Amino acid sequence: MARxxxxxxxxxxxxxxxxxxxLFKEKGYKAASMRDLAEQVGVEAxxxxxxxxxxxxxxxxxxxxxxNDFWEHIHxxxxxxxxxxxxxxAILRYHIREMITNYEKVYVSDREWKHLTEPYLSNFHTQxxxxxxxxxxxxxxxxxxxxxxxxxxxxxxxxxLHAVSGIDSWHRSxxxxxxxxxxxxxxxxxxxxxxx
Amino acid sequence: MARxxxxxxxxxxxxxxxxxxxLFKEKGYKAASMRDLAEQVGVEAxxxxxxxxxxxxxxxxxxxxxxNDFWEHIHxxxxxxxxxxxxxxAILRYHIREMITNYEKVYVSDREWKHLTEPYLSNFHTQxxxxxxxxxxxxxxxxxxxxxxxxxxxxxxxxxLHAVSGIDSWHRSxxxxxxxxxxxxxxxxxxxxxxx
DNA sequence: CCTACCGATCGGTAGG
DNA sequence: CCTACCGATCGGTAGG
Numbered sequence: 425m426a427r428x429x430x431x432x433x434x435x436x437x438x439x440x441x442x443x444x445x446x447l448f449k450e451k452g453y454k455a456a457s458m459r460d461l462a463e464q465v466g467v468e469a470x471x472x473x474x475x476x477x478x479x480x481x482x483x484x485x486x487x488x489x490x491x492n493d494f495w496e497h498i499h500x501x502x503x504x505x506x507x508x509x510x511x512x513x514a515i516l517r518y519h520i521r522e523m524i525t526n527y528e529k530v531y532v533s534d535r536e537w538k539h540l541t542e543p544y545l546s547n548f549h550t551q552x553x554x555x556x557x558x559x560x561x562x563x564x565x566x567x568x569x570x571x572x573x574x575x576x577x578x579x580x581x582x583x584x585l586h587a588v589s590g591i592d593s594w595h596r597s598x599x600x601x602x603x604x605x606x607x608x609x610x611x612x613x614x615x616x617x618x619x620x
Numbered sequence: 621m622a623r624x625x626x627x628x629x630x631x632x633x634x635x636x637x638x639x640x641x642x643l644f645k646e647k648g649y650k651a652a653s654m655r656d657l658a659e660q661v662g663v664e665a666x667x668x669x670x671x672x673x674x675x676x677x678x679x680x681x682x683x684x685x686x687x688n689d690f691w692e693h694i695h696x697x698x699x700x701x702x703x704x705x706x707x708x709x710a711i712l713r714y715h716i717r718e719m720i721t722n723y724e725k726v727y728v729s730d731r732e733w734k735h736l737t738e739p740y741l742s743n744f745h746t747q748x749x750x751x752x753x754x755x756x757x758x759x760x761x762x763x764x765x766x767x768x769x770x771x772x773x774x775x776x777x778x779x780x781l782h783a784v785s786g787i788d789s790w791h792r793s794x795x796x797x798x799x800x801x802x803x804x805x806x807x808x809x810x811x812x813x814x815x816x
Numbered sequence: 817c818c819t820a821c822c823g824a825t826c827g828g829t830a831g832g
Numbered sequence: 833c834c835t836a837c838c839g840a841t842c843g844g845t846a847g848g
Contacts, residue, residue, distance in 0.1 A: 454650035455735065458843060470844080471817050479843065535731075539651065556789075573812075576797055579790070579805040586786030590778035593752075601772055609775040616769075617813025654827060666828080667833050675827065818848085825842075832834085 437475045440465055444482040445528035453483055453536040480541050483532070487540060487548055490533035493522065495551065498558055508566025513615050515559060516584055520607045523591040534589055556581050563618070572618050584614055633671045636661055640678040641724035649679055649732040676737050679728070683736060686729035687747055689718065694754055704762025709811050711755060712780055716803045719787040730785055752777050759814070769816050780810055 443464045447456040458479055462469040476482060501514050522530050537548050559581045566572035587610065594606055601609075639660045643652040654675055658665040672678060697710050718726050733744050755777045762768035783806065790802055797805075 452648060452650060452734070454648055457841080459841090468818060470819080470846095473844070474817070538648070573808065575808060576801065576805045578793065579797070579802060580809060582786035582789050583783040583806060583809055586789075587779040587783045589785075590782030593778050593782075594775070597774065601775070605772065606775060609772045610779060612769065612771060613776060613779055613810075613813040615813075617809040617811075653825080655825090664834060666830095666835080669828070670833070820846090822845080823843100826840080827838105829838080830836090 440472060440475055441482055441485055442528070445486050445532050448483065448486070448532045448536055449528045453532070453539040480539075483536060483539060484541075484544050486529050487533045487537050487544070490522075490526070490529050491548060491551055493526075494518075494555065498555060502558065502562070507571055508562055508569060509571045509615065509619060511562045512559070512566065512572075512584070512618065513611060515562075516588070516611060516614060517607060519585065519588040520591065520610055523588050524603050524606070527591075527595060531589075531592060556585070559585070566618075571620060573620050575618070580618060583617075587614060636668060636671055637678055637681055638724070641682050641728050644679065644682070644728045644732055645724045649728075649735040676735075679732060679735060680737075680740050682725050683729045683733050683740070683744055686718075686722070686725050687744060689722075690714075690751065691747065694751060698754065698758070703767055704758055704765060705767045705811065705815060707758045708755070708762065708768075708780070708814065709807060711758075712784070712807060712810060713803060715781065715784040716787065716806055719784050720799050720802070723787075723791060727785075727788060752781070755781070762814075767816060768814050771814070776814060779813075783810060 440461070444456075444461055447461055447464060450456075451460070458472060459469045462472055465472070497518050498515065501511050501518075504511060504514070506514075537552075538545075540548055556578070560577040563572060563577040563580050567574055567577065591606070594600065636657070640652075640657055643657055643660060646652075647656070654668060655665045658668055661668070693714050694711065697707050697714075700707060700710070702710075733748075734741075736744055752774070756773040759768060759771075759773040759776050763770055763773065787802070790796065
């Protein structure tokens with residue numbers, strides 16, 4: 425029988441999704457079983473299905489949530505009145521902060537999205553490419569105006585976005601520098617590397 | 621009955637390992653099945669076991685092979701008579717070239733090593749940490765000599781090594797710049813970012 | 817939310 | 833190198 429969704433249901437679903445993000449990050453999507461997840465949440469595996477439709481729905485929700493946040497942010501940056509370098513810096517700082525505060529979901533969305541099912545897989549892949557094109561285009565404008573070195577823009581995008589995923593190692597490190605220091609160091613190295 | 625290994629055996633094993641690297645890269649270690657692999661090689665799944673001991677042995681061989689290559693190289697660099705910046709540049713260029721020419725194995729070793737079984741998992745993890753410490757130490761010497769900006773060395777390592785993994789996107793891109801151009805662009809951005 | 821259970825698929829073995 | 837097959841584990845459902 426169809427159940428009416430209550431606020432409890434929604435928060436329970438969010439608890440499951442958060443636990444799934446942590447599990448998918450640690451074991452990888454395929455290696456993480458629904459029995460693992462159930463144990464984390466404190467119920468039997470079958471009970472999860474009162475709140476979610478499927479394992480793949482969990483991955484999908486994580487990826488869509490992250491993608492929407494980044495998509496919204498880059499649109500704000502595009503409309504800003506500032507230099508190209510400042511725009512790239514704003515994008516870089518956003519990526520760093522998301523990778524620090526929203527770690528598990530951002531990580532999973534970045535590394536496990538290939539396990540999405542169609543048509544979500546194609547949608548995600550396309551949006552990801554469009555996002556990178558937008559960043560490349562901002563860099564190209566910066567090159568045109570003489571703020572940025574005459575480098576290959578797609579290569580610069582690739583470096584910046586992948587460098588951020590290294591924050592995984594920072595999270596795992598014993599003697600952590602502060603989040604602010606991490607951000608400052610990354611910006612110094614990467615933005616100076618671009619600047620003419 | 622025990623079989624005596626012939627040269628044929630060894631090359632057949634190498635063919636299987638190469639195919640495994642490609643498959644593990646495309647699907648991820650857990651999602652890649654031995655039946656998938658058998659199909660790629662052109663035999664039945666059971667026949668693979670005449671040449672290999674297990675699925676996990678394949679991953680292990682890939683990771684050890686890659687780890688040894690990088691380990692050997694960094695020792696050469698450490699013993700070179702040159703500046704810290706030049707050493708970092710040599711390491712960066714080696715990573716780029718390996719990621720271009722030995723793509724599948726390097727990728728798998730970087731992204732799928734968490735699925736290694738003990739004691740290989742711990743060994744690999746330790747060696748990886750030691751490797752990064754060596755790079756950080758070279759950077760710190762460069763800072764001390766005033767060649768490199770006063771940045772946090774572990775953060776610089778994290779950026780450089782992860783940036784290289786972005787070459788994955790380069791491999792997949794339609795309009796590729798040449799490998800030489802890619803290398804030149806990456807070195808320009810990253811080494812200039814470090815240099816004082 | 818649980819117990820009970822299903823069909824599919826997995827890595828791997830026996831035997832030839 | 834193949835056919836035949838096993839025990840384990842998977843995602844998910846039925847029914848209460």
